[in-house]
Amino acid sequence: xxxxxxxxxxxxxxxxxxxxxxxxxxxxxxxxxxxxxxxxxxxxxxxxxxxxxxxxxxxxxxxxxxxxxxxxxxxxxxxxxxxxxxxxxxxxxxxxxxxxxxxxxxxxxxxxxxxxxxxxxxxxxxxxxxxxxxxxxxxxxxxxxxxxxxxxxxxxxxxxxxxxxxxxxxxxxxxxxxxxxxxxxxxxxxxxxxxxxxxxxxxxxxxxxxxxxxxxxxxxxxxxxxxxxxxxxxxxxxxxxxxxxxxxxxxxxxxxxxxxxxxxxxxxxxxxxxxxxxxxxxxxxxxxxxxxxxxxxxxxxxxxxxxxxxxxxxxxxxxxxxxxxxxxxxxxxxxxxxxxxxxxxxxxxxxxxxxxxxxxxxxxxxxxxxxxxxxxxxxxxxxxxxxxxxxxxxxxxxx
Numbered sequence: 001x002x003x004x005x006x007x008x009x010x011x012x013x014x015x016x017x018x019x020x021x022x023x024x025x026x027x028x029x030x031x032x033x034x035x036x037x038x039x040x041x042x043x044x045x046x047x048x049x050x051x052x053x054x055x056x057x058x059x060x061x062x063x064x065x066x067x068x069x070x071x072x073x074x075x076x077x078x079x080x081x082x083x084x085x086x087x088x089x090x091x092x093x094x095x096x097x098x099x100x101x102x103x104x105x106x107x108x109x110x111x112x113x114x115x116x117x118x119x120x121x122x123x124x125x126x127x128x129x130x131x132x133x134x135x136x137x138x139x140x141x142x143x144x145x146x147x148x149x150x151x152x153x154x155x156x157x158x159x160x161x162x163x164x165x166x167x168x169x170x171x172x173x174x175x176x177x178x179x180x181x182x183x184x185x186x187x188x189x190x191x192x193x194x195x196x197x198x199x200x201x202x203x204x205x206x207x208x209x210x211x212x213x214x215x216x217x218x219x220x221x222x223x224x225x226x227x228x229x230x231x232x233x234x235x236x237x238x239x240x241x242x243x244x245x246x247x248x249x250x251x252x253x254x255x256x257x258x259x260x261x262x263x264x265x266x267x268x269x270x271x272x273x274x275x276x277x278x279x280x281x282x283x284x285x286x287x288x289x290x291x292x293x294x295x296x297x298x299x300x301x302x303x304x305x306x307x308x309x310x311x312x313x314x315x316x317x318x319x320x321x322x323x324x325x326x327x328x329x330x331x332x333x334x335x336x337x338x339x340x341x342x343x344x345x346x347x348x349x350x351x352x353x354x355x356x357x358x359x360x361x362x363x364x365x366x367x368x369x370x371x372x373x374x375x376x377x378x379x380x381x382x383x384x385x386x387x388x389x390x391x392x393x394x395x396x397x398x399x
Contacts (some may be wrong), residue, residue: 004093005032016220053092089108245305272286
């Protein structure tokens, strides 16, 4: 039995499929993965002995510039990625029994699976990405934001925007494969039986008649890497610090500086990513770190300040640590910020560039004993077996 996994995005998009690949291999299933050709993904998959099929440009080439890509650039990238999928997926899928695709960018995946006659599963990492009257669609970079308030109306507009971007290109490729055209690209990609790889305590799916969603739990692997000795020394030298990190996103230029100012003013120590090391100077109460094991680190910090990515939100929740989410208005960041606020396990200051005063209030709220108690209780309810659940479901579906 062999399965093709496919995604396109940052580390938060790739890591869940790595977890699924490992659990599938434990069940005797061979796996290969389509992903961006960034060196970090090449190294990560090689370390797990997962065959990589590179698709599209490196993500760093899209997000690593001095300015975000324009709407026109994003539209071109999206169209080129669909062409690349139809060029690469058919060969990658040869000998496979199933194709598991994660993310809306996987426009060509279902058509290739259909042409090959193999099983297809679409997976989302956040409930907000699936159409529902209970929430609005997430902001999509480069597309105009809807002005209507009704959630269903916004989902209808979202479907039209997806069609405008992809329908002609997708149906052109489907015709070349002898497949009938589709009139709703988004719902075609999602299917009416998608999987949701998110923790049910942190981001539950609210059942609706139109979608039969299988929520497996989040797909993660245990991380046993030790923390660097110098970080261990810093952690042991005082009270638990506040972690400030924004992953691969571009926060407001002053947000890290402002956060450090607030944290120090309230008498707390801080941990910041190495990219902002110049802000730390030689202060004894601040420490610059590189990429570290969040699973091991977050249980030893007082608060996690971050951008609202699914992976960081989950890691903090599992560690039982309060969160301050400064969410950018893109993708699922606002959704996870909303979940943190709704569950009372942290604070969410308004907007992607909150004032120092707002940050100060957020940090104090997160530090409150009642917030810590709710975060600890949530940590006890989160699961760690989502990838294993999904692997068994897929093997059962393939018979």
